Amino acid sequence: MESKTFWECNKAYILTALGLVLVGFVFVKYLMIMDWGYLIQFTLHAMLGDTSGVMSAPTSELQQMMNAAFGPAYNTVAPEIIRASNERQEFIWYVFFAEILIFVLLYIKNGRVNPTITKPNDTVQVFTSFQRAVIWLNIGMISVLVLTGFNITWSLRSEGGDLPRLLREFHELTGLAWIGVWLIFTIIAAKDMKGWRSNSTFRHFLPGSYKPSKRVIWFFYAVMGAGLCFSGAMIITLHPSSLTHADVIQFRRVLLYLHFGASVLIMFFILDFVYASAISVKGYLKGLWTGTYPREYLEQVAPDVLEDLKKVGRA
Amino acid sequence: MANTLGYGGMTNHLGDMQNSKVILIMGANPAVNHPVGMQHILKGKENGAKIISIDPRYTKTSAHADLYARIRTGTDIAFLYGMIRYIVKNDLHDKQYLNDRVFDWESIVEEAEQYTPEVVANVCGCTAEKFLEVVKLFTANSPGCLIWNQGWTQHTIGTSNTRLGPIMQMFLGNIGKVGGGCNILRGHDNVQGASDMANLSENLPGYYPINEGSWKYYSGQWQVDYEWLQKRFKSKEMMEKKGFSLSTWPWGVIDEANATNNAGTPLKALICIGNGISTITMTHKTKEALDKLDLVVFIDPYVNDAAVITDRTDNMFLLPAASQVETSGSVAATNRSYQWRSRVVKPLYEAKEDHEILFEFAKRLGFYEEYTRSLKNGKPSYEWPEDATREYNRSIKTIGLQGVTPERMKRQQENWALFDPVTLKGSGVVEGEYYGLPWPCWSEKHPGTPIMYRTDISVMEGGMGFRAGWMDKGPDGKPVVVAEKNGQTLLAGNQPAGSRFKGGYLEITADNIESLGITLSAEEKEKVKGKNWKNDNTYILVNKALEAGLCPYGNGKARARVWEWTDQTPKHREPLHSFRQDLVAKYPTFEDKKDHYRANIRYASEQKKQKWVEDFPVNVVTGRIVEHMGTGTETRASKYLAELAGEMYAHIHPTLAKKMGIDDGDMIWVHGTGEGKIKVKARYSYSVAETDIFMPQNFSGLWSGKSLVDKYPKGTAPYALGENSNQITSYGYDINTSCPETKCTLARIEKA
Amino acid sequence: MSRMKFYCDDYRCVDCNGCVVACKEAHEIPVGVNRRRVITINEGIEGKQKSLSVACMHCSDAPCQKVCPTDCFYIRKDGIVLHDKEKCIGCGYCLYACPFGAPQFGHEGIFGVKGVMDKCTFCAGGPDETLSETEFEHYGQNRIAEGKIPMCASMCATKALIAGDAAEVDKIYEYRTAKRGENTSLKPYGWEAYNNGK
Missing domain, CATH: 3.40.228.10 (Dimethylsulfoxide Reductase, domain 2)
Structure with missing residues (x-):
């Protein structure tokens, strides 16, 4: 282990960070019209508890009136919301196209792993029924959220009406319910953190230990999920009345932007899950449903999982 | 004034x-x-x-x-x-x-x-x-x-x-x-009209004083026998005595000592028509009085909150009255203008218009015929509200309502657009009239008086001097006392434009009219014999005076000194519960007053009772908020207004609040000088002084921290409830009118 | 072509909330939804207290229209911005895009699920049949079709709130400005007026 260089240890993290920085830079520099200086200031203020969006004391009565009546600094975040919501309608296809392209390239490069199973009856139970329930609930909910989310984004195509409105409400309700699933996933994502004792329940929540490339995906999934859960729940609950409008509108704008951003980014990791579970390895999806895998499958594809299961005496 | x-x-x-x-x-x-x-x-x-x-x-x-x-x-x-x-x-x-x-x-x-x-x-x-x-x-x-x-x-x-x-x-x-x-600026629909029509216990309609002469005049106007009228009262003395006022009546119930002022008996029954009696100071005393009475009747479109405040379980009746949009008739604006109001909808459910309720009372009490005789005025039946209007046109001469006829008011109502909002002058069909015929409107040809006491225009254009009739305002025709000081008289030194008589003159009577350069025929003289402008039903005196450019009430001086009052010239006197104890000695209040609107009222003894400010160190200002009216009985039952102003609060200056450890939004107890206490929300505000708190007077329905919502008849509770600030306002009444002292109050506040 | 505009004169507004209540009564709007609201700053501070009544400004380049994913907004020839409640899915994007906080969402339903958007219609109803019951139910009165000015402005006690043809409103504004003399921006409203005003 000591012989590994820093690069080898953290390759996955560095590549992910670089990728995000590159994508982020292109977007921020060339596509977005957000006032980033303001947004950073705002975030700091919000962390300290001031979510009004007023960064400095108003210099004139008129500015004060605008702050009180309409909310501060309209030109910082709101135009970006308008731009983003419009461009999401038009251009989000290209993002997905790019993301799918990455996986197509991966597939071309790596092909599909096809473990040879000689003793199909020698199986090991990898996922408990609870774990399967969580995983499939997540798959179901995410599908609903993605579909109903796109229903909002692309309602220009549906032209609104009762059904899209119902779907939108379903998006909110499902989102709130998903918070529970997301919590479990956060635990899973953090299960091999150094802080946990080696025999703690957390560590064995899901068998196997992470490789950086896998961990980073779990990690981002949890983080983006946090963004979505937080912003979504806040948007639903922090509902402005006409009198509190000015105090919360800027915060809500930032939250909506967070929701937009997180939803685009999380799509990459969702696609990764789809790729990993359905395409990269044959038989994975089936095991996800039944909870059991042939011992040979694990020996070939996930020896770490088998190792873990042996430790707790389940294999 | x-x-x-x-x-x-x-x-x-x-x-x-x-x-x-x-x-x-x-x-x-x-x-x-x-x-x-x-x-x-x-x-x-x-x-x-x-x-x-x-x-x-x-x-x-x-x-x-x-x-x-x-x-x-x-x-x-x-x-x-x-x-x-x-x-x-x-x-x-x-x-x-x-x-x-x-x-x-x-x-x-x-x-x-x-x-x-x-x-x-x-x-x-x-x-x-x-x-x-x-x-x-x-x-x-x-x-x-x-x-x-x-x-x-x-x-x-x-x-x-x-x-x-x-x-x-x-x-x-x-x-x-x-x-x-x-x-x-009276902030209430028809307040001026209410006092014009004698909704006060100290005079008869049109500010005729309550004495024998006025009663006789009115018995003539109402076409009933004076003796019959007098028999309705316990005695002639009580007939001519000022009644309890809105603010003193609870003392007539609670305080047995006041019985001597009230023909030997405490008050037994209360009929309250459309009045938020809980806006009077010391609401807990009002409650005590309501609890003690034998009979209480509230006549209101909404449940009067006093009915909820009281603990009584029997002999209390709520009679549903029609609201203003369900009635019609004349209403007087703050500037003495009378306007005609048309009914929008008929009274809903079992609600009745106020006069219908009163007529029903009269029928059951057995004087309906006498009660409506002057409405009929010789005809077989009467037409409401026109005949009621005609009745006051006939009888109220003191403030010149002769010209405010239903016909003129209706014509004005139909021609609103023809009046100038700044001068009130009409044009077209209402040419030569001021909008609302502000009184005094001396005759059907008079345009009304939008601006009083103008001498730069003639009487027929709405000009007039000050009134010359200080010591004798009765219609019985006694001569006016002319007070003299340093050679001055009470008669004015100038006159309205176009007056045929130069200088001041007394009010027009049959005796003095000819000395003012007006000649009457023998027949006319006979008709007005012994009469004056206030009781001359033929209007000869008034019309002749108008023709000569004279004002019927004379042309006198305003008086800077009211010689029959305690304070002849106005004097600053510290409130009974003064925030400046050190000034009390220099500006002490009045001596205690006995039989003041039938109650014995404390002044000096209350002020000297203790050093109030030491125990009650906060000065309280109460007032109205724009969303609510009076006790808010009506407005708090509006969901939209309740949404805008739905809770009782006390504005407190942050400096004072910080001193007492009160945060914005904390609940505080406010204790009044008269035992009452209320629990309200403190709201920081810079609008009050650092020594003051401000509380709106428009809430009710909570009582010293307890909700009274269960006491409302089912489905009648208003949307917004709050503590009644008048529970903590102090004792104190105006020395002449017995108007309650709601504006100078001391209190003690503590965090709840 | 005339353009309909609101103008609230902060020299005149006395924060009586008459416009708010007039609007809600006229259109039978549920509690919690305020098409119009009155904002007061520096309450109780000498010389600095100011009030302003605000509602939908009926922008010519309405951001709500730009952001709406269902494209339910439309701008009438007279400049009134209206929306179609049948199309609206209640996503709330217009609320984020609006500089004035005009779009309103009710609080009914479980989990605070928002209904469809409601906003000031300049008393001009909506896309439903003019003066029909459906129109009243969805959007309230259509006073413009009846030849009347919006309820809020007609009920304003001090005539601080003026509504109508922009040219007429501008005339009133100019008249008052001239009477008041200095210290008033020559342009009513708009960001420019705000920035140059004081």
Whole structure:
């Protein structure tokens, strides 16, 4: 282990960070019209508890009136919301196209792993029924959220009406319910953190230990999920009345932007899950449903999982 | 004010404030109580008027003022005297006007002498510089108009306030002037009409005093026997005695000692028609009285909150009355204008119009025929409300309602667009009339009097002098006492334009009319024999006087000194519960007054009882909020208004709050000097002084922390409930009118 | 072509909330939804207290229209911005995009699920049949079709709130400005007026 260089240890993290920085830079520099200086200031203020969006004391009565009546600094975040919501309608296809392209390239490069199973009856139970329930609930909910989310984004195509409105409400309700699933996933994502004792329940929540490339995906999934859960729940609950409008509108704008951003980014990791579970390895999806895998499958594809299961005496 | 100028009505009108060059608002908050009146003030401001707001609070009106001065509650007299002193010292007073039109104004100058700017500053709690700034701005612009409201009347010295205001205006010659005057902005539909029609216990309709002469006059007007009328009363003495007032009646129930003032018996029953009686000070005493009475009847479109406050379980009745949109008839605006109101919908459910309810009472009590006789006036039946209007046209001559006929009012209603909002002058079919025929409207040809006491126009155009009839206002025709001092008489030194008689003259009677250059035929003389302008049913005296350009009530002087009152000239007296204990010795209150509206009222003994401010260190200001009206019985039952102002609060200055460890939004207990206590939410506000808290008077339904919502009949509870601030307002009543002292109150507050 | 505009004169507004209640009564709007609201700053601070009544400004380049994913907004020839409640899915994007906080969402339903958007219609109803019951139910009165000015402005006690043809409103504004003299921006409203005003 000591012989590994820093690069080898953290390759996955560095590549992910670089990728995000590159994508982020292109977007921020060339596509977005957000006032980033303001947004950073705002975030700091919000962390300290001031979510009004007023960064400095108003210099004139008129500015004060605008702050009180309409909310501060309209030109910082709101135009970006308008731009983003419009461009999401038009251009989000290209993002997905790019993301799918990455996986197509991966597939071309790596092909599909096809473990040879000689003793199909020698199986090991990898996922408990609870774990399967969580995983499939997540798959179901995410599908609903993605579909109903796109229903909002692309309602220009549906032209609104009762059904899209119902779907939108379903998006909110499902989102709130998903918070529970997301919590479990956060635990899973953090299960091999150094802080946990080696025999703690957390560590064995899901068998196997992470490789950086896998961990980073779990990690981002949890983080983006946090963004979505937080912003979504806040948007639903922090509902402005006409009198509190000015105090919360800027915060809500930032939250909506967070929701937009997180939803685009999380799509990459969702696609990764789809790729990993359905395409990269044959038989994975089936095991996800039944909870059991042939011992040979694990020996070939996930020896770490088998190792873990042996430790707790389940294999 | 009636005792200074002759009439208690607002002298000018709303639109006229657009002609003012300076508007002084003291003890009033028109932006809240009279938003439509505020329109004219703001238009006046656009026309170049300076707005001055003097108030213990920085109100919504103050926000639109050019100059604001904060004074301590109940110190307006010191402020006004200071102004008068400044005016006289700087020779700014209109001497011609004062000599011609004001009796004994020198006594005011004498009294004003002590109020130097420093004294004013000390008493009022504003700086001397601020005071001088106000006076200079007010005197530098002319004409100036003065506005007040309950902030002046609801004091032990309320009547002194309302006398000194017009006196100060007269020093500047501002009364009887376009753009000048004293404008009392009543913030309630038909308040002026209510007092015109004698919804007061001290007079008969049209301000006829309650004495034998007036009763005889009215028995004639009502076409009933005087003897029959008298038999309705326990005795002749009680018939001619002022009744309990809205503020003193609880003492007639609770305090057995008052029985001697009330023919030997405490009050037994209360019938309350459309009055929020819980807006009177010391609501817990009202509750006590309500609990003790034998019978209580509330007649209201909504459940009167007093019915909820009381603990009584029996002999209380709620009779549903129709609301204003379900009725029709004349209503008087704040500026003495009468307007015709048409019914919008018929009364809903079992609600009845007020008069229907009263007629039903009369039927059951057995005097329906007598009650409606003058409505029929010889015809087989009567037509409501026209015949009621005609009845007052016939009988109320003192304030000149002869000309305010239903026909004229209806024609005006149909031709609103033809009136000029600033001058009130009509054109086209209503040419030669002022809008609303503001009283006095002496005859059906008279245009009404939008601006009172103007001598630059003739009587038939709405001109008049001051009233000459101070000591004898009865219709029994006794000659007016002419008081003399330093060779002055009560008769005016000038006259309205076009008057055939030069100089002042007494009120028109059959005896003096010919001495004023008017000749009557023998037949006419016979008809008016022994009559005067107030009781002459033939109108010969009035019409002849008008023809000669004379004012029926004479042409007298306003009086600066009311010689039959305790305070002949207005005097500053500290409130009973004074925030400035050190000033009490110098400005003590009145002696206790016995039989004041049938109750024995404490003044000096209450003030000296203890050093109130030591135990109750916070000065309380109460007032109205714009969303709610009165007790809020009606407005709190509106979901939209309840949404806007749904909870009771106390505005507290952050400095005071911090001292007491109270955070914005904390609940606090407020203890009044009279045992009451309420639990309200503290709201930080810079509008109040650091020593004060402000509470709205419009809430009810919570009682010392307990909800009374269960006591409402099912489905009638309003949307917004709150503590009644009058539970903690202090004891105290005006020395002349018994108006309750709601504006000077001390309290103790503590965090709940 | 005339353009309909609101103008609230902060020299005149006395924070009486008359416009708010007039609007809600006229259109029978549920509690919690305020098409119009009155904002007061510096309450109680001498010389600095100011009030303003605000509602939908009926922008010519309405951001709500730009952001709406269902494209339910439309701008009438007279400049009134209206929306189609049948199309609206209640996503709330217009609320984020609006500089004035005009779009309103009710609080009914479980989990605070928002209904469809409601906003000031300049008393001009909506896309439903003019003066029909459906129109009243969805959007309230259509006073413009009846030849009347919006309820809020007609009920304003001090005539601080003026509504109508922009040219007429501008005339009133100019008249008042001229009467008041200095210290008033020559242009009513708009950001420019705000920035140059004081």
